[in-house]
Amino acid sequence: MNHFYGKSFLKETDFSAAELNYLIDFAIHLKDLKKQHIAHHYLDGKNIALLFEKASTRTRSAFTVAANDLGAHPEFLGKNDIQFGNKESVADTAKVLGSMFDGIEFRGFKQKTVSDLAEYSGVPVWNGLTDDWHPTQMIADFMTLKEQFGSLKGLTLTYVGDGRNNVANSLLVTGAILGVNVHIGAPKGLQPAASVLEIAKKEAAKSGAELLITDDAGAAVKNADALYTDVWVSMGEDVDYDKRIKQLLPYQINDELLLKTEKKETIVLHCLPAFHDTKTTIGAKLLNEHELDALEITDSVFQSDQALVFQEAGNRMHAIKSIMAVTLGNLFIPENLFA
Template identity: 40%
Template sequence: MINSISNTVLLKSVVSKRFFSSSAKMSSQAKPRHLVSMLELSIKELESLVNRAAYHKQQIRSGAVNTTQPLSGKTVSLIFNKRSTRTRVSSEGAAAYLGGCPMFLGKDDIQLGVNESLHDTTKIISSMTSSIFARVNKHSDIQEMCKYSSVPIINALCDTFHPLQAITDILTIKESFGNTTKGLKLAWIGDVNNVINDLCIAALKSGIDVSIAVPSGLKFEEAILSGAKEISAENGTTLKITNDPLEAINGANVIVTDTWISMGQEDERAQKLKQFEGFQITKEMISKGKAAENWKFMHCLPRHPEEVHDEVFYDEERSLVFEEGENRLYAAIAVLEGFVVNKGKLL
């Protein structure tokens, strides 16, 4: 969560203006469109990205060869200040699938934060590459990169949003419920974090009711919550926040959680475990909460046993976690295609 006043102002700008980047003009070309969060996509644009991801999945699984290679001869840079498994593999795989050359730039590989500012780094790297996947700490870092980049910035995770995961999750839900999302209910049992911030918005835009259970004392950023409520009202979906997991699970078709201890919070482990007592997802909890008969479980990984019991996580009929993980590749392909190949024209 973001606590600073300056970042709160930035979030309110996202919600009210639905902007994709700074309004500052590049001197020699039109400002590129960036992917920052789900707030900035229209319902139809999100649907299009999910459908394109499904298309590419079908093509790859059928063994079809991608002969177009629209990013041939171009470099796709990955600036990662945080370690990653799924995001790195899917981003590099997406670039390669579209004919591009992925270039991984970890925090120990470049001068960023040591001898060079984010402004200077963004200007230089964007001048030599077709796009930048940015996996950073602060949401304000994503905003600054969008301001100064001459190529699309794709938010590969910041402390407030995780749009690639949200697109992935909607694809996974759609595949698992007869190619539709309308009328479903999603229950989130866990922390207030970047994953649910974007998943909540994406689900509401996709016709999915959302019920969120978080421990007492945890609250959503007001700008994100107001944006979610606005979307809910516009799209005829419902949003409910409670401190009771059983209440959230009632009638849910999709049950989701995530890590309680994010990267950088390892020192807070004991405190977090106490705070989340009673939030481990078990089959007993799901039964007591009276989830829908066709319920499925999702987790964006990596997973820890305290978050969800093995009986749920490894249930081959109920758990979608590994399909969800694979779908990160197809979501990344759809985003690269939409924002880089098609220059942000998603419809």
Template identity: 45%
Template sequence: MKLKGRSLSTLLDISQNEFFYLLELSHKVKKEKRDRIFPKRLINKNIALIFEKSSTRTRSSFVVAAHDEGANAEFLNRNDIHFGKKESVKDTARVLGRLFDGIMFRGFEQKTLEDLIQYSGVPVWNALTDDHHPTQALADIMTCQEKLGNLKGKKIVYLGDGANNVAHSLMIASCYAGMHIVICSPESRRPNDFIIKECLKINKETGSILEFETSPMNAIIDADCLYTDVWISMGEEENKEAKERIELLKPYQINSEIMAATKNKNTLFLHCLPAIKGMEVTEEIFESMNSAVFDQAENRMHTIKALLIATMQD
């Protein structure tokens, strides 16, 4: 697969075959890590980690993945660089592209990421924007493969805010994987129309199914996996709109009643974390035997490592 030098803005940037290649490589590097094998494929590579939004899993995953492969990761937050303020994103990108072999961006606007890709001249990876979260979706599908085996036709139901970045990337990834994905959300929080259109194109090639439902009880029957995310994004906590959204999404909480209604005692529970227990999911479900959230969190590192290797290895 010719991914060297490529950026990852959204999962639509890669083909289905490239998607599966990244997953296969993820499983390989996870086994290497378990066997204490460190091939150091990225020695003398330097990676800039730009954080407009803070994170536990993303920062830790990129740092550990880079270190395991012999690369250096430099953390840059909003106080470290004049990003889009005293210096334009375009100029910052051209400077960082001269100094680093790759750039990770975790922030707000997709446009900022696109500018980094356009002007830096090095691979740029989307570690979360308001519209997409592709590295999370890679870890989600890797976890489903580990727990559910062959994913063709497996039913995954996302409950909650269908208009957010996690739902968007999960839709694309699930369609690539040939799954039956249901986005269960209020009508006002449906996913982006463009992403829906692109997923329907993928479905024609993969045989996957994409459905939308407003009723949790209708959506979850025979689900192999239930997935949710926080209802309020970072920085929105005090917004009036955020409080209204919480009220709107209360019927979409994953709890014991919802889990039992799947009629599948082995239904997997996933959450990208951090979770607000008692809001989008109850403590009981989060800590249950069905929960794979910490396998999912670990897999962020393995899938990120695969992405770094695939796009930067000489």
């Protein structure tokens, strides 16, 4: 008996608070098993296809190591490795891959692509990121919060920056499902879409989570247990960098904004990569052009003890391992846990 067996993990709204909490708790358990060097080959003999339209450090590494730890064999298929959507349709590709692989990860642009893979492949499909949602990141993020604070319900998480991107969408909806208060601090033109906000409000009405969408960065961060940000321009997004940087500079996580939480124990999260210094070619170019030391987060905050960004990044692997194990492994997970 396995409540999750055979299910895909495409977006957070497909899962209840109890189900998401189970995935978080199981990820924490798997992290402990790995720390103790206890084998957990729940996917022994399985083959996993890793489809990447978008480049990746954490998602690719996490799925690869997670699959190996679970006893599965991962096969990376980049956009130049297969005919995906180019000479062969998504549906046809899905049917072929589903006949050979036991599970498929997809990281790319359209949510419809990952949905079609799930519909036509006949095997569990996991969303490693699309333009709309970033669900595997959420299990890692809320896992990090739970490790730090012991429980989730009633915590306040504030996201500042581009409030319409996939990470902001996912944080807003996942927090609402789990009973975590979510504040979004973003300029009016970069606030969550009405459709996403509607989903979040429905979930918040059930969980008791409080939601706040505001263009006042100080009001957004007040009483926050966690501050969260992301890059100001998403991968593949065609925007005027000059305008975007001027728009979002008031929402930079810096020492001054951190003080406005009025809490000493506030932690700082970032899904990475981060433009906190000039040690990347893109970061150096942007920062030099605009005479800045950092973009969405300053180096002093990024390097501080309050920033748990590398714990959060490491948790991507444990979170992904949890998702893969429960949807593809022969685990005993009774239905009545989620009644």
